[in-house]
Amino acid sequence: MARKAVPGQAESGVPGWVSPMLASPDGGRLREGPEWAYEYKLDGFRACMRVAADGSTVLTSRNDVDFTDEFADLTGVLTEALDGRSAVLDGEIVVYNDAGQIDFGLLQERRGRYQTHRSSARRGEPFDDVPVRFLAFDLLQLGGTSLLREPYDERRRQLTALPMPDPYRVEVVRGFTFTDLAADRRTPRHLLDHVKASGHEGLVAKLRTAAYTPGRRSNAWLKHPLTQTTEVIVCGYRPGQGRLDGLMGGLLLGAHDPDSGDLLYIGDVGTGFTEAERARLQARLDVLERKRxxxxxxxxxxxxxxAQWVEPELVGEVVFRQFTRGAGRLRHTAWRGLRDDKKPADVLAPQRREPASTGARAKTPARKTTREQTQGEPVAEDQPTASPGAKITVQAGDRRLVLSNLDKPLYPDGFTKGEVINYYSRIAPVLLPHLAGRPVTFIRFPDGVGGEQFFEKNVPHGAPAWLPTVRIARSGSRGSTEPVTYALLDELAAVVWAANMAALELHVPQWTVDGDGTRRPPDRLVFDLDPGPGTSIVHCCRVAERLHEALTEDGLTAWAKTSGSKGMQLYCAITTDDPAAPSAYAKKLAQRLARETPDRVTAVMAKAQRTGRVFIDWSQNNPAKTTVAPYSLRGRDHPTVSTPIAWDEVRGCRRPAQLVFTADDVLDRVSEHGDLLAGLDATRAALP
Incomplete structure (x- = not known):
């Protein structure tokens, strides 16, 4: 394949940044066959190393944040190897612990020190005690030639041909092809066993013929993270609340110490249950209750x-990612079911995978709440290492906040509270404009998705004094007014505070309030497209195209976003003096489309009318109703997000998976495209 020079790139200058190609989950099935190669899945900071012909080096994060000063000891190391050529390498910055394992906790601690001292006289303080290493896994440019269109095998060949003058600082990630493994009478499963034993995160399978696609999450790269299962003893439960009232909300788990035989508390599990299974479990728990x-x-x-305690007689099985040292807790758990074939006496606590070396420090988010700190995110105070579940103090903008239980999984796939806070703090710059002046209704999941959930309109007790609130009267069922004190999220700290309450979903009305709490007329028109049984977001897109045409004819500009669940919404910025007018207009338009295609569209709320049809929910414009905010997470099996989308994406949608975006996907999209709803208010027009 002919290779192409990078346009406009001077050989003597530092090459431009390349947005990283991203791996997709493999659904738990490690791909096998001669077309695949395998690399270790690394637990560090994704980084692009850009080297000029004169050796000048720039390191940037996956979101194009400059890492160069922070990891200055990685610069210049490839100058000799490149022999006067420029280069762009994709890789991961990692730290090793004393047992020779990659340790993200140590990297977090190092970053916390850097963040604390970067504005002080100690900015240049060396980190000799925590050396970093750049592990390269791809070569994107060499000299003036782009390798992006070259197949993986060719990029890998050229990468491994580069001499590594200082492997303590820069090295190539080990790679294995399926064919190489087969020649050694080994399989990818053998490799996975080795990866598990050596403490790596998992494997990434890469299609050997695939080009490098910048900024895209591709099925040519498939990540296979490691999970583990273990038997546990059910020792208690937390009663469910809200829709789970009368059922257990989460189980409290135990296991026997392998040495002493003592029954130990090893954590909890709140996800992975069906409601039917919760009911069956509750029936068995009821007859086992005890006082202590x-x-x-x-x-x-x-x-x-x-907690409600029970006799430790039931044995179950959970999936987990880690068993922490020190506190001895299961992390990232999900329920798999009861094991009636196991006896409680046979259940032993898992072996801790972390080494017992006295020089190793526990992996913990004590120094910061996020895996990759970017400008504006909360920064943890310099403090001793915290144990899992401990409280830590962070700086978020001008505020100090106390966060807790960052390791607690809130989603069945193991996405933790710390990762929720990470997402909301990083998305805040584009989220906050869509919340400005709008009272927020929270949907909180204190026990995680699958556990108790509840709407919360009133600001909860214990909210910080600096949080702005607004008191608004609402109509009661008999015409009485019942004031509600809503929160207004107007800064980073407020968003982090909400995330720390496990407020996964943020919902807002189509109107704003003045500083004195006076409700303004509606400024947004919304159409909520809800796919009925037998339909999907693909069908919603076809209806959205028709709505787009009709709204354009009426002088309005439609903007699209996914709901983060099954459907999508269209927004228009409007002016009107009549709070009832948006609902009336939206209803009229919805009924028109339903008359034109009654077999595909309904404007009737009754669920019996929705099978095979898309319901255009015009009632979301009622002043008493709210809609999920752009960039809000949703409480589903995975951390999906209500995501702004372009009209080209709407028109091109042929499969539901094309418009499913997780937190990581959305951060990547915003990094590449900015806020696709940023121009909404600039298109404001009078409501017809």
Missing amino acids: HPFAETPPRADTAR
């Missing part, structure tokens, strides 16, 4: 609030 916990030592009070 059964453990040799009393569990932490924060973990056992509202």
Whole structure:
């Protein structure tokens, strides 16, 4: 394949940044066959190393944040190897612990020190005690030639041909082809066993013929993270609330110490249950109730609030990612079911995978709440390493906040509270304009998705004094007014505070309030497209195209976003003095489309009318209703997001998966495209 020079790129200058190609989940099935190669999945900071012909080096994060000063000891190391050529390498910055394992916790601690001292006289303080290493896994440019269109095998060949003059600082990630493994009488499963034993995160399978596609999440790269299963003893439960009232909300787990035989508290599990299974479990738990916990030592009070204890007779199985050292807790758990074939006496606590070396430090988010700190995110105070579940103090803008339980999984796939805070803090610059002046209704998931959830309109007790609020009267069922005190999220700290409450979903009305709490007339028109049974977001897109045409004819500009669940919404910025007018207009337009294609569209709310049709929910324009905010997470099995989309994406949608975006996907999209709803208010027009 002929290779192409990078346009406008001077050989003597530092090459331009390349947005990284991203891997897709493999759904738990590690791909096998001669077309695949395998690399270790690394636990560090994704980084692009750009080297000029004179050796000048720039390091940038996956979101184009400059890492150069922070990891200055990685610069210039490839000058000799490149022999006067420029280059762009894709890789991961990692730290190793004393047992020779990649340790993200140490990298977090190093970053916390850097963030603390970068504005002080200690900015240049060396990090000799925590050396970093750049592990390269792709070569995107060499000299003036782009390698992006070259197949993986060719890029890998040229990468491994580069001499590594200082492997303590820069090295190539080990790679294995399926054919190489087969020649050694080994399989990818053998490799996975080795990866598990050596403490790596997992494997990434890469299609050997695939080009490098910048900024895209591709099925040519498939990540296979490691999970583990273990038996546990059910020792108690937290009663469910809200829709789970009368059922258990989460189980409290135990196992026997392998040495002493004592029954230990090893954590909880709140996801992975169907409601039917919750009911079956509750029936068995009811006959086992006891007054006190059964453990040799009393569990932490924060973990056992509202606990109902039971005799330790039921054995179950959970999936987990890690068993923490020190506290001895399962992390990222999901329920797999009861194991009636196992006896409680046979259930032993998992072996801790972290080494017992005294020089290694526990992996913990003590120094910061996010995996990759970017400008404007909360920065943790310089403090001793915290144990899992401990509270930490962070700086978010001008505010100090106390966060807790960052390791607690809130989604069945293991996405933690710390990762929720990470997402909301990084998306805040584009999220906040869509919340400005709008009272927020939260949907909170304190026990994670699958556990208790509840709407919260009133600001909860214990909210910080600096949080702006607004008191608004609402109509009661009999015409009485019942004031509600809503929160207004107008800064980074407010968003982080909400995320720390496990407020996964943020919902707002189509109107704003003045500083004195006076409700303004509606300024947005919304159409909520809800696919009925037998339809999907693909069908919603076809209806959205028709609505777009009709709205354009009426002088309005439509903007699209996914709901983050099954459907999508269209917004128009409007002016009107009549609070009832948007609903009336939206209803009229919805009924028109339903008359034109009654077999595909309905404007009737009754669920019996929705099978095979898309319901255009015009009632979301009622002043009493709210709609999920752009960039809000949703409480589903995965951390999906209500995502602004371009009209080209709407028109091109042929499969539902094309318009499913997770938190990571959305951060990548915003990094590449900015806020696709940024121009909404500039298109404001009078409501017809």
